[in-house]
Amino acid sequence: MSSLLDALVTGLVYGGVYALLALGLTLQYGVARILNLAYGDFLIAAAVFATLLYQRYQVSPLVSLALVAPLSFLVHLLVYHLVFVQLERRSGSWRAMEASSILLAFGLSFVVSGAMLAVFGGKLFSYSYLLVPVRILGSVVPANRLLAFVLALVFGGLAYLLLVRTRIGTAIRAIAVDPDGAPLAGIDVRRWAGLTFAFGRVICAAGGVLISMFQTFNVPMGVAFTLKALVVVIMGGAGNAVGALLAGLILGVTESFVARYVSPGLTLAAVYALFVLAVLTMRTGILGKALR
Amino acid sequence: MASLVRTIALPLLLALAALVPFANNDFYVALGVSIAMYAILATAWGTFAGPTKYISLATAAFFGVGAYTVGLFYEKVPMLLLYPLAALIAAVLAVFVGLTTLRIQGMYFTIFTFGLAELIRQLMTWYQRNVSGSVGVYILTDISARRIYWSLLVVLALTLFGSWLLSRSRWGLALLMIGEDELAARHSGVRTTAVKVITLAATSAVMAVVGAIVAPRWTYLDPSIAFNPTLSFMPAVIALLGGMQRFWGPLAGAIPLVILFDQLNARFPTSYTLILGLLFMVIVFVLPDGILGFLPKLQRRHAPAAPAPATAPSTGTLSAPVTPAAPARHASPGVDGTSGPAPVPTPNGATLLEVRGLRKAFGGIVAVDDLSFSIREGEVFGIIGPNGSGKTTVLNVISGVYEPDRGEILFLGRPIAAKAPEEIARLGIARTFQLVRVYPSLTCLDHVIPAALFGGHARTLTEARDHAVQILEELGMGGMLAIPAGQLNFIDQKRLELARALALRPKLLLLDEWLAGLNPSEMVIGMELIESLRGRGMTIVLIEHLMQAVRRLCDRCIVMSFGQKIAEGEPEAVLRDPEVVRVYLGEADDA
Numbered sequence: 001m002s003s004l005l006d007a008l009v010t011g012l013v014y015g016g017v018y019a020l021l022a023l024g025l026t027l028q029y030g031v032a033r034i035l036n037l038a039y040g041d042f043l044i045a046a047a048v049f050a051t052l053l054y055q056r057y058q059v060s061p062l063v064s065l066a067l068v069a070p071l072s073f074l075v076h077l078l079v080y081h082l083v084f085v086q087l088e089r090r091s092g093s094w095r096a097m098e099a100s101s102i103l104l105a106f107g108l109s110f111v112v113s114g115a116m117l118a119v120f121g122g123k124l125f126s127y128s129y130l131l132v133p134v135r136i137l138g139s140v141v142p143a144n145r146l147l148a149f150v151l152a153l154v155f156g157g158l159a160y161l162l163l164v165r166t167r168i169g170t171a172i173r174a175i176a177v178d179p180d181g182a183p184l185a186g187i188d189v190r191r192w193a194g195l196t197f198a199f200g201r202v203i204c205a206a207g208g209v210l211i212s213m214f215q216t217f218n219v220p221m222g223v224a225f226t227l228k229a230l231v232v233v234i235m236g237g238a239g240n241a242v243g244a245l246l247a248g249l250i251l252g253v254t255e256s257f258v259a260r261y262v263s264p265g266l267t268l269a270a271v272y273a274l275f276v277l278a279v280l281t282m283r284t285g286i287l288g289k290a291l292r
Numbered sequence: 293m294a295s296l297v298r299t300i301a302l303p304l305l306l307a308l309a310a311l312v313p314f315a316n317n318d319f320y321v322a323l324g325v326s327i328a329m330y331a332i333l334a335t336a337w338g339t340f341a342g343p344t345k346y347i348s349l350a351t352a353a354f355f356g357v358g359a360y361t362v363g364l365f366y367e368k369v370p371m372l373l374l375y376p377l378a379a380l381i382a383a384v385l386a387v388f389v390g391l392t393t394l395r396i397q398g399m400y401f402t403i404f405t406f407g408l409a410e411l412i413r414q415l416m417t418w419y420q421r422n423v424s425g426s427v428g429v430y431i432l433t434d435i436s437a438r439r440i441y442w443s444l445l446v447v448l449a450l451t452l453f454g455s456w457l458l459s460r461s462r463w464g465l466a467l468l469m470i471g472e473d474e475l476a477a478r479h480s481g482v483r484t485t486a487v488k489v490i491t492l493a494a495t496s497a498v499m500a501v502v503g504a505i506v507a508p509r510w511t512y513l514d515p516s517i518a519f520n521p522t523l524s525f526m527p528a529v530i531a532l533l534g535g536m537q538r539f540w541g542p543l544a545g546a547i548p549l550v551i552l553f554d555q556l557n558a559r560f561p562t563s564y565t566l567i568l569g570l571l572f573m574v575i576v577f578v579l580p581d582g583i584l585g586f587l588p589k590l591q592r593r594h595a596p597a598a599p600a601p602a603t604a605p606s607t608g609t610l611s612a613p614v615t616p617a618a619p620a621r622h623a624s625p626g627v628d629g630t631s632g633p634a635p636v637p638t639p640n641g642a643t644l645l646e647v648r649g650l651r652k653a654f655g656g657i658v659a660v661d662d663l664s665f666s667i668r669e670g671e672v673f674g675i676i677g678p679n680g681s682g683k684t685t686v687l688n689v690i691s692g693v694y695e696p697d698r699g700e701i702l703f704l705g706r707p708i709a710a711k712a713p714e715e716i717a718r719l720g721i722a723r724t725f726q727l728v729r730v731y732p733s734l735t736c737l738d739h740v741i742p743a744a745l746f747g748g749h750a751r752t753l754t755e756a757r758d759h760a761v762q763i764l765e766e767l768g769m770g771g772m773l774a775i776p777a778g779q780l781n782f783i784d785q786k787r788l789e790l791a792r793a794l795a796l797r798p799k800l801l802l803l804d805e806w807l808a809g810l811n812p813s814e815m816v817i818g819m820e821l822i823e824s825l826r827g828r829g830m831t832i833v834l835i836e837h838l839m840q841a842v843r844r845l846c847d848r849c850i851v852m853s854f855g856q857k858i859a860e861g862e863p864e865a866v867l868r869d870p871e872v873v874r875v876y877l878g879e880a881d882d883a
Contacts, residue, residue, distance in 0.1 A: 035402065083573075102347050102399075104573055110569025118566055159617055223412065227406060263418060263422065267416070268407070271407075279404075280392065
C-alpha cells in the first residue's frame, strides 16, 4: 500500500517537472516554429552546471538556478539570431525552413551532447541536497523532490500568467496563432519569436537544475528528456498550459508505476505507448491547420 | 548523352569497386564496407525524405533491427533466410510507425522516429537482461569481410536502381506532390497515406538488410552498437551533402564523409560526436534551400502570394486563352478530355449530389447548420452568402476535408460523408481552392498528370501525359507546359487548378470562388470558361461573391447566412428575396 503511494508521489514530482519542460518546448515550437531536438541536451547541460557548482563550490542549486536563467536566456537569444534567423533567410520557403531547422536542431543536439561527452563521457552525476525526509499522506518524500515539484509548479504558473495576463504574453500568443497576421497588429514577430525561444530555454534550464536536485543523470539521457517533453506537448495539445500540466502528471505517474511494478527498463516503452495513444485519439485540428 | 554516361559509368564503377578486395589490404575492405553501407542507408533515407520532406531520424532503429535479427537467429536459421526476415520485421515496424504518425500531417512522424532507436535499444536491453540472460550476443560466422563488402555492393546497385526507377514512376510523382502540398495531392486522388507508409516500409526494409549483412563484422553485438545514434545521423548528413535524389548523391557524399569520419574517429575519438554535429550543422547551413535545393529539374520560385490584379499579368498571356477556349465550346472536343458532341444542358437530369441535414461545428462555432440541398446532373449550382456564412465549409465537407458532425451526403446515391479526400476525388468530385494551392516548383504538366493518373482513368504515364497536355491546351495553357507553377500569374494559376480538377474527369466540379481576385478582363475569360464547361454538360457547384457571375452562370442557387440556408431557387428570384437582400445584398451588391 505504501509502495503504491510512493510510486504515485514520485510520479507526481516527475510529472510536475515534465509539465514545466513541456511548457518551455511548446513555447519554442509554437512561437519560434522550431522543433528543438536539442532541448534535452541543453537541459542536461544546465543540470551538469548545477551539479558541478554544488560539488566543487557548495553552491546551492537555488543559486545556480538564478545564475543559469539569465545565462541561458542570453545564449539562446544569440543562437536564435545567429543560427535560426540566418537559416530562415537562406531557405526559400517556410516548408524548406521547417525541414532544415529540424536537421539543424538535430545537429545541434549532437554538438551539445558531443561537447559534454568529450569532457565527461558517460559518467553519472548526482549530489545530495536537502536529503531530509518529509511525510506527506503517509508517504515519505525527500525534501529535495518536494522542493523541485513546488518550484516547477511555481515557475510554470508564473510563465502561464505571463502568457495570459500581460501585453507581452498576448503578443506571443498572437504569433503562435498567426505568424503572418501578427505583424499587421504591430508585433515584431522575429524579435518576440527570438525572445520566446530564449525564454523557452530558460524554462528548460530551470527544469534541468530541478532535475539535478533529485535524480542521477548522465549525458546520453538528453534524448529521453527531449522525447518526454515532446510527448507531453502532444498529449496536452500544443500551446495548452493546463493540458501540459495534466499530461505531464499522467506521464510522470505512468512512468513511475511502470518502473516500480513492471520494470525500470520499460519506462521509455511506456512513454511511447502514451505517445501512440495520444496520436491515435487525436482527430481534430490537424487538417484544419493544413487548410490554413 | 548524360544518361548514356550514367548507364555505363555505374556498372563500371561498381565493377571497379568489386575489385578492391583483391588488393589484399584489410583496411581498404573495411573502408569499402563503411562507404557502401552508408551509401545505401543514405540512398534509402533520401528516397523517402527527399521528395516528401518527412524527416526520419530512425535509420539506426531499422538498421539495428536487421543486425539483431542476425544476432539472435543466425544459429537457428540459414543466413539467406535472415535477410528477408530482417526486411520483413523492419517493414512491419515501419508500417506501424507510419500508420500511427503518417496518417496525420505535422511533426509527429519526426518526433516518433527521434526516439525510436532509443526505444528499441531499451527494449532489446530489457529483453536480453530478463529473458536471454546477458546483454549482447556473439556472432560467430565464417562470413568474411570480402563477402560482406560484395554483398553490400550488390545491394547498393539494386538500391540505386530502385531509387532511379522510383523517381521516374507515378509513385515518385506522388511522393513529390506529397512534399509540395499534401492536401492538394489528396484532391488529385493520390492515396497519400498508403504511398507514404509503403515507401517508408520499403526503404526501412533496405536499411534492415544492410544491418543484417554488416552484423557478422562485429563478432560481438550489443544494443549500443546496433542502435548507435550516429547511424541515424550519418545517412542524413551524407544525403544532404551529396544531394538527395541525385543519382550520384549518396556515393558522392559517402566517399568523402566516411573517409573523413574514419580519420576523425581514429584521431579524436572523444570529440568525434561534437565534430560530427558541427559538420552537419555547417552542411545544413551552407545549403541555402535545405534539402529542397537538391530536387533535380526543379527550380524553386516563390509563389505569388498576393492575390491578384496586383500581379499585373501581361495582356499577351491574358488574351491568349480566350481564343482556344471559346472555339472549343463550339467544336466541343470536351475540355475534360472526353470527346463527343456537347450534350444540351439538362438541369432537370437525375440527382447527382444530395446533401441532407448537414451540420459542422468548430468548437462553439456552428459553420454549417442543418443544410439540405440537391444538385441535378448538368446544372450549375450556386452557393452564395456573406463572408463567414459557411460556404467553403460546405465545400470542404463535400470534398472530404472535414467530417460532418451530422447529416448525409449522397453522391450518385452512395453515401460519401467522411470518406477521405482522395477517395472522393476518385469517385469523380473535383475541386479548386479559394486560395490557390499549386506546387510552386512543379511544372504545369506535372500538376495535371498525377490527377489524370491517380484519378484512376489513365493507365500509363504516357496516357496521363497526353491527357494532361490536351486539357492544358484546351485551357489555353499549351505554351506553359514546362513552366513551374510558381512563375505563373494569378489567372494562370487558377486555370492550372482547373486543369488539375478536370484531369480527374469529374462528374461534379466544385469551384471555390474561382473568379475572386480576377480583374475585369480576366473575369470575362473566366466566366466564358465556366460557360464552356457547362455547355459540355459538366455539373458545377459555384461558390461565388460576384452577383454578375451568379446571374449569368447559375441555373439555381442557395443563399447561406450563419451556416443556414435562407433561400433557394433561380438566381433572379433568389436575389430579389427580401431576406437575402437584408443579410447580403443590402450590404455588398456591387453587381
